[in-house]
Amino acid sequence: MASPVVAQRPAETPARPGRRRRPGIGRRDHLIGWLLIAPALVYFIIFLLYPALAALYYSFTEWDLHSAPIWVGLQNYTDLFFDDVKYPHFWKSVQVTLQYTLVAVPLTLIAALGQALLINSIRRGSNLFRLLLFLPVVTAEAAVGAIWRWLYDPQYGLVNAVLGLVGIPRQNWLNTPELVIPALAFIAAWQCGISMIIYLAGLKSIPESIREAAVIDGAGPVQRFFKVVVPMLRPTTFYLVVTGIIAALQVFGLVYVIFSGGGNRSVTGGPEQSGLAYVLHIYLYAFRYNAMGAACAMSFILLVFIMIITFVQFKFMKQEAS
Amino acid sequence: MIRRVTGAAAAAVLLAGLAACGGGSEEGGAGSATTELTYWMFQDRTPQAGEVVEKIRTDFEKANPGVKVNIVKIPKDDYNTKLGSALAGNTVPDVGILDQPLVSRFAQEGTIKEVPAGTLNEADFWEGALNTNKVGGKLYGFPIDHTAVALFYNKALVPTPPKTWDELKSISAGIHQKDPKVAGIVVPKGDGYGAWMWPGVVGGAGGQMVDEANKKILFDQAPAVEALQLWVDLLPSSPREITDSDQAFANGLAGMMISGPWDVATIKDQFPDLDFNVAPLPYKTTPAGNIGGENAVVFTKGKNEALAWKWLQHLTNSTNNTTLAQALGGFPVNKEAAERDAATFGEQQQAFLEQLKVAQARPALPQWIQINDEIIAPALESALSGKMTAQESLTDAANKTRALLGWNS
Structure with missing residues (x-):
């Protein structure tokens, strides 16, 4: 299908200089091209582009999901930033999410790299370990919540039992405001399977010759690791940091299942809002307090923030291997 | 050839479909034109519940020839979202369940109809349950089944349940003193759930949360402060590190807890050895309690209004209300049904029936869930964690609520 296009490259038709292949619709093979990407395009427009644009519009309105939206201009945005009567926990949710990101992303990467190095170093059974370490990723979020509520239980929890062996006193992990974020970040690190697989691929792509050269030059294991x-x-780390930060800023499922507990408890984000993740805050306003307009505005603030953070990382972080 | 065969097959399928449609409409007609009433409710909890609802439906259709009730069952978690889209898309049901806190919002917007005079005899229903349907003194719906919280107690640790706050405090202290590994009572937390139960305690000191008619916040006044102080006072004999453990009460780690009837079934199922019972909430001056449950309303955009009210009368009459409430997992709101059928509820359920008699509806303000979660819950937590006194945190919360609602006092 692509061959006629290749055959008519301008370089091969010097008879008509300056006349280039017209891009766009109109030619048969272009039509086929459009047809082939049509399903993806339709999906993109209906399920991503249109909702995103609609959300942008609703962020300038006061809308409760069932009556007609009322245009309020920038009021949602200014109220979110400055009106702590209307949105008492907006800044708290920002703070919680940033703290969580700062703790969870490095912890996840360290855990992932550590696991990848271990798997990479064993000769037998690496498939089994890879599977076991990947399991937390494919475990249903609700089950993860139930398991970790048990592990963190102040009376029977395994975490306290293990820490008790080294003399650390019992903690009430999920009910002490200061301990909530570390406890959540630890669960995130436990679920680092995808990063681990990507690191593993990265490790496999390091040429053996470089390692051997380092060994000949007399570099020990620690030096080899850092140098x-x-x-x-x-490049792998860069990719994982960028995607990890984006994911951490949007953390929701984990916080929701950890703090929703028994069916009748309402989710207000843990003790003293110490686990009130930004997206959970959006969820509460959208679906619990019927303030969809404000929720849409919060979503856009997050989108812009993520774009800025990602841009800064591309601009200032070293991406190339050296 | 193949094309012709497929064509014939398609035609046959189409015809069969048409025939089915035709058959359907003739069947329901029974001589006169069918009136269809659409009723939305939460999905059945058990297959048995489905049978109960089905029987109530066929009874209604038999009593009203030419009427067909079309019941749409929606998972509870999706209900409000689906209803929201239906209202936006003009495909509203005629009548349906509505979450209690949404009644005031929908009433103010005109989404639901006021109950016409003479449709419902107020004296037939428990006042608290009825009041969850009132907005600005006007009635906008029928209570269907309701529930409340009460005091669970472990009989081994609490031989006689406390009736007053003083008894509650001394029993709690006694339990913890006897065995420091056991807490007196699971003190509710400063979250949305705790804030939902707390008004029942405020009522126990003779207080109220707000005075809607006069636009006054009352939860910074003495009864509310005393109610919060009670929870603070219970903490020393009920340390969080014990009560935050999963199922602390059911595991025998706490002598008492405040919870609803759903926990009776869970505990009996998972902890068959626990010898427990349920008593009405202890009070200071007045027996009181909170309330939650299902109301049903008639939608302005729906059809067949008269029939819709008739259907709600049918669901809540003294014949049907108990079986329906039991199927839905709550308690009857019809006084006659509740008193006549009290014995059909188990021993541990009696306290909830008692609570419903004295229950107080939560304030009928559209913003109430938000106030409950975002302002009152954190205020309770501030006092419970010792960061502020009960009075300080409630004064602060009351001021925030006044600012949010634009009320001056």
């Missing part, structure tokens, strides 16, 4: 492995993995 060879870490620099060679830089």
Whole structure:
């Protein structure tokens, strides 16, 4: 299908200089091209582009999901930023989410790299370990919540039992405001399977010759790790940091299942709002307090923030292997 | 050839479909034109519940020839979202269940109809349940089944349940003193759930949350402060590190807890050895309690209004209300049904029936869920964690609520 296009490259038709292949619709093979991407395009427009644009519109309105939206201009945005009567926990949710991101992303990457190094170093049974370490990723979120509420239980929890062995006193993990974020970040690190697989691929792509050269030059394992492995993995790390931060800023399911507990408890984000993730805050306003307009505005604030953060990372972080 | 065969097959399918449609409409007609009433409700909890609802439906259709009730069952978690889209898309049901806190919002917007005079005899219903349908003194719906919280107690640790706050405090202290590993009572937390139960305690000191008619916030006054102080005072004998454990009461780690009838079934099922019972909430001056449950309303955009009210009368009459409430997992709101059938409820359920008699509806303000979750819950937590006194945190919360609602006092 593509061959006629290739055959008519301008370089091969010097008879008509300046006349280039017209891009766009109109030619038969273009039509086929459009047809082929049509399903993806239709999906993109209906399920992503249109809802996003609609959300942008609703963010300028006061809308409760069933009566007609009322245009209020920028009021949702200014109220979110400055009116702490209307949105008493907006800034708290920002703070919680940033703290969570700062703790969870490095912890996840360290756990993922550690696991990848271990799997990479064993010769037998690496498939089994890879499977076991990946399991937390494919476990249903509700089950993850139930398991970890048990593990963190102040009376019977395994976490306290293990820490007790080394003399650390019992903690009430999910009910002490200061401990909530570390506890959540630890669960995120436990679910680092995808990052682990990507790191593993990165490790496999480091040429053996470089390692051997380092060994000949007399570099020990620690030196090899910091001078060879870490620099060679830089593109992988960059990718994982960028995607990890985006995911951490949008954390929702984990917080929701950890704090929703028994069916009748309402989710207000843990003790003293210490686990009130930004997206949980959006959810509450959208579906519990019927303030869809404000929720849409919060979503857009998050979108812009993520775009800025990602841009800054692309601009200032080293991406190339060295 | 193949094309012709498929064509014939398609035609046959089409004809069969048409025939089915034709058959359907003739069947329901029974001589006169069929009137269809659409009723939305939460999905059945059990297959048995489905049978109960089905029987009530066929009874209604038999009593009203030419009427067909079309019941649409929707999972509870999706209900409000689906209803929201239906209202936006003009495909509203004629009549349906509505979450209690939404009644005031929908009434103010005109989404639901006021109950016409003479449709419902107020004296037939428990006042608290009825009041959850009132907005600005006017009635906008029927209570269907309701529930409340009460005091669960472990009989091994609490031989006689406390009736007053003083008894509650001394029993709680006694339990913890006897065995420091056991807490007196699971003190509710400063979250949305705790804030939902708390008005029942405020009522126990003779107080109220707000005075809607005069636009006054009352939860910073003495009864509310005393109610919060009660929870604070219970904490030393009920340490969080014990009560935050999963199922602390059912595991025998706490002598008492405040919860609803749903926990009776769970505990009996999962902890068959626990010897427990349920008593009405202890009070200071007046027996009181909170309330939650299902109301049903008639939608302005729906059809067959008269029939819709008739259907709601049918669901809540003294014949049907108990079986329906039991199927839905709550308690009857029809006084006659509740008193006549009290014995059909188990031993541990009696306290909830008692609570419903004295229950107080939550304030009929559209913003109430938000106030409950975002303002009152954190205020309770501030006092319970010792960051502020009960009075300080409630004064602060009351001021925030006044600012949010634009009320001056």
